[in-house]
Amino acid sequence: MQLKFRPILLELRHPFRLATGSRTHTNAMLTEIHWHGLTGYGEAAMPPYYGENHETATSFLQRAAEVLLTHTMPQRLQMTEDYLQNIMDEIDALALGNHAAKASVDIALHDLWGKMEDRPLWQLLKMEPDNMPVTSFTLGMDEPEILRQKMLEADDFQIIKIKIGAENDREIIRTIREITDKPIYADANQGWKNREEALEIAHWLAEQNVRIIEQPFPKDDLDSAAWLSARSPLPIIADESFQRFSDLDKVANCFHGVNVKLMKCTGIAEGLRAVKAAKSRGLQTMVGCMTETSCGIVAAALIAPLCQYADIDGCWLIRNNPFKMPDLVDGKVRLSDKSGLGLKMRL
Numbered sequence: 161m162q163l164k165f166r167p168i169l170l171e172l173r174h175p176f177r178l179a180t181g182s183r184t185h186t187n188a189m190l191t192e193i194h195w196h197g198l199t200g201y202g203e204a205a206m207p208p209y210y211g212e213n214h215e216t217a218t219s220f221l222q223r224a225a226e227v228l229l230t231h232t233m234p235q236r237l238q239m240t241e242d243y244l245q246n247i248m249d250e251i252d253a254l255a256l257g258n259h260a261a262k263a264s265v266d267i268a269l270h271d272l273w274g275k276m277e278d279r280p281l282w283q284l285l286k287m288e289p290d291n292m293p294v295t296s297f298t299l300g301m302d303e304p305e306i307l308r309q310k311m312l313e314a315d316d317f318q319i320i321k322i323k324i325g326a327e328n329d330r331e332i333i334r335t336i337r338e339i340t341d342k343p344i345y346a347d348a349n350q351g352w353k354n355r356e357e358a359l360e361i362a363h364w365l366a367e368q369n370v371r372i373i374e375q376p377f378p379k380d381d382l383d384s385a386a387w388l389s390a391r392s393p394l395p396i397i398a399d400e401s402f403q404r405f406s407d408l409d410k411v412a413n414c415f416h417g418v419n420v421k422l423m424k425c426t427g428i429a430e431g432l433r434a435v436k437a438a439k440s441r442g443l444q445t446m447v448g449c450m451t452e453t454s455c456g457i458v459a460a461a462l463i464a465p466l467c468q469y470a471d472i473d474g475c476w477l478i479r480n481n482p483f484k485m486p487d488l489v490d491g492k493v494r495l496s497d498k499s500g501l502g503l504k505m506r507l
């Protein structure tokens with residue numbers, strides 16, 4: 161199998177303001193795995209805070225390409241979930257970190273598998289599309305006038321995700337509430353410092369039709385997360401504190417749930433394992449994303465039917481998506497009936 165890749169800068173529709181800073185682009189890598197005339201597509205989306213970039217991904221994917229070349233896969237040999245997992249184990253063992261770069265290989269392998277079988281991936285993975293949750297649409301922090309403009313763009317979405325975690329959380333929520341009464345997922349992005357104040361605002365948020373709070377405290381402050389989770393009227397969901405499957409033990413008793421993102425957990429295979437394991441431990445599950453093309457988003461949508469919450473809006477937040485947009489029906493990403501991920505290039 162031949163792995164090709166190229167860097168791309170994803171242009172954000174609006175500068176993205178979080179508690180930790182602001183940005184206008186996301187580094188990404190588009191991958192293709194070629195095999196006997198078929199092409200599987202993958203993607204690595206690399207926001208700056210996880211330490212990956214075009215250089216790290218290029219050097220990692222060069223090594224991954226050598227591994228894939230050793231998998232000659234004669235035409236008569238069928239791909240299986242186990243075989244795909246074996247390849248990903250080899251890729252994972254190449255180096256620590258590089259989670260998004262690894263995910264770009266995993267996603268392309270899955271897309272290729274679907275194309276080899278000429279079936280949609282959700283069928284191969286035995287997903288139930290009827291269980292797809294609605295996805296939230298993320299609004300960064302902004303002036304009221306710009307927020308109003310963004311809300312118009314978000315009209316097709318039934319849930320709004322708001323980035324909070326600064327001094328003016330109540331003001332932000334009040335501004336949104338002047339524009340819409342849609343339910344809100346609030347993401348503090350590690351921005352809160354004080355437990356008592358966090359509990360107070362959690363109660364206030366619950367009265368504002370906020371449904372969950374994501375990552376209230378710095379990622380390593382699990383004691384504060386556990387303290388708040390024991391008292392909060394709203395579910396507390398781990399995002400930055402939960403990267404890979406192996407983090408599940410660490411966070412299971414400190415949060416009500418976990419936000420699984422393919423770019424953190426090296427792709428679809430581990431993402432599925434993480435969601436299933438989290439559920440079996442009684443945790444709530446959310447599938448999230450970075451700013452990504454349709455490729456990363458429809459890959460994340462594959463595991464969404466197993467989750468209570470979906471925040472897979474990344475391709476609606478960028479201008480230069482090289483793929484056609486996924487269908488959004490009643491606020492839900494629709495899984496394609498085409499083979500593999502069902503991606504189409506936007507010409």
Ligand code: MG
Pocket residue numbers: 347349374375399400419
């Ligand atoms: Mg988050």
